[in-house]
Amino acid sequence: MATAHTRAAAALGATASGPAVWGYQGRTLGRHATHRLHGACWLRLQAAPAGKEGGKHWEGQEHAAHLFPTVRKPTLHAIRDATLDGYAYRAELFDRVDDPVLCPDGPVLHHELDLPDVWFKRLREDLDTIAATATDRAAVRQEWIDRAVPQFTVRPAPQITEWTCAHGDLHLANITTGALILDWEGFGLAPRGWDAALLYAYSLLVPATAARIHTAFADVLDTETGRTAQLITAADLLQSSSRGDHPELTGPLRELVATLP
Structure with missing residues (x-):
């Protein structure tokens, strides 16, 4: 290399x-x-x-x-x-991007952040642009949902009817202080709300920042499709934790699943 x-x-x-x-x-x-x-x-x-x-x-x-x-x-x-x-x-x-990423140690956030309104505004504008873009690439597939959701959340697999383009790997190690989004290898179609749900799930260890993210995306997350996206992202990260990645998220993710209707 x-x-x-x-x-x-x-x-x-x-x-x-x-x-x-x-x-x-x-x-x-x-x-x-x-x-x-x-x-x-x-x-x-x-x-x-x-x-x-x-x-x-x-x-x-x-x-x-x-x-x-x-x-x-x-x-x-x-x-x-x-x-x-x-x-x-x-x-x-x-x-070269000079402004640092918000979570340099990896995707799971371990410290509280003071994210300004303008940061959320810029991120939201870009996520809306991404979601409105047509693509035939797939970031998440129904076949995987059918297997992973029951296995890792003990909940029935939802059948997705609303697919939109997503970055696919949205967490604070892939977003800078200036709201630039990095690492685009995996973008493609995902359940509506996937990016917001994944960003929220990766922040669960830091309650104040997680609550701030949830508030900023409440119009997405607090809908039927948004709750479905949260269930599926929880299954995704629980699958990863079962393989040894970010085991500290296991408990908060199971708590999140338990709160979803």
Whole structure:
């Protein structure tokens, strides 16, 4: 990965610097970079076994750049694909984002935040834009809902009739202090209210911030479709916790499920 990243930087006319930042399970590698035309950038590399590249996550950043031109997110300047030693690599050169993410230690929020009204206004504008966008990509599928909801919430699986486009992985490690939304690999159709429900679920350990998020999205969350989205996101995160990810959320998620009608 490090060698492929260095080669991609050279091929794109960029100079990488600073510490390496690894993504989930080492599937991505990012570093600061400088480009003669674009200035301060971020060079992100993803990898897959050769012949197994492509698909939703591989193309997500590229598709999002074209599909959501007005949404606040890093500008994608260039893409380079290469194969090395049996692996396929995709390098993506973005504008560098200087304002930090709100939860740098991962998706689960562990400390209270004082989020201003303007932050929620910007986020809401962008989520409304995303939801109104047509796409044939899928972030969540009915088949998975049919399996996961009964297994992890002991509730009947809801049959979704309202699907809208969603970022798909909305949590405060993917949103900056300036309300820029990062990491677009998994966007696609999801039950209406998915993004707001996921953002809320990841904040459950910090009651004041969770309540603030719930209030900001009450018109979404306090509806039948919003409560359904909360049930499904709870199933999603309970499934993750059963695999060892964020076990501290298990109790609050079960409490959330118990409050849903």
